[in-house]
Amino acid sequence: MRLTWLGHSSIKIETGSQVIYIDPYAGPDEWYKPASLILISRFHFDHCSQEKVKKATGDATHILGTTEVASQIYPCGVLHAGESKMFNDVEIVGMPATNPHADLPRHTEEDDSIGFVILAEKKTIYYMSDSDYLPQTQDMKPDILLIAAGGTYTAAPKEAAKNAQLIMPKLAIPIHWGGIVGTRDDADLFRELANVPVKILEPGSSVEI
Numbered sequence: 001m002r003l004t005w006l007g008h009s010s011i012k013i014e015t016g017s018q019v020i021y022i023d024p025y026a027g028p029d030e031w032y033k034p035a036s037l038i039l040i041s042r043f044h045f046d047h048c049s050q051e052k053v054k055k056a057t058g059d060a061t062h063i064l065g066t067t068e069v070a071s072q073i074y075p076c077g078v079l080h081a082g083e084s085k086m087f088n089d090v091e092i093v094g095m096p097a098t099n100p101h102a103d104l105p106r107h108t109e110e111d112d113s114i115g116f117v118i119l120a121e122k123k124t125i126y127y128m129s130d131s132d133y134l135p136q137t138q139d140m141k142p143d144i145l146l147i148a149a150g151g152t153y154t155a156a157p158k159e160a161a162k163n164a165q166l167i168m169p170k171l172a173i174p175i176h177w178g179g180i181v182g183t184r185d186d187a188d189l190f191r192e193l194a195n196v197p198v199k200i201l202e203p204g205s206s207v208e209i
Helices: 050-056 067-072 157-167 184-193
Strands: 002-007 010-015 018-022 037-040 062-065 084-087 090-095 115-120 123-127 144-148 171-175 206-208
Touching (some): 037 050, 157 171
Antiparallel strands (some): 002 010, 010 018, 090 115, 115 123
């Protein structure tokens, strides 16, 4: 399995013959090809570029998102927190998402945002989106934790590091930095403070899981 950070909160996962995009927004258009599955955590411009969604959509592509996402993109299925859906040998589980850092009331509306757990090849990837730590994720111990650490609209590096230590992943990858908000210094500080293994990716770079 290969995971590629496309920048900001955008992720590409290649597992077997399947290609999965999460929150298609960052990176050049040529990084987006027709995929098996597109997951969209919220209908915000920096998590969902409709042009990127079109680039990543083919005849066999499934799209999953929140109720709001499904109202704006067609066809798109709705995934609620706690629900699980299978796509061949890949399981997608919806996770609740809370964001007390954002200054827009709509961030707290039900179904406005969701996180994802991706289960494939006996590996677990937890994509938190912009969410803060959730008590039910303590000691989750995913293989990969994709955690926002850029501050302003999400947890800042110090808080993100504490959250990562509670979740205890085998590897944490900081996201939501280097573009609209957050800097490489934020990613470096997260790595310094988190008492878990951390890998900082550059846009377009990958890690084998």
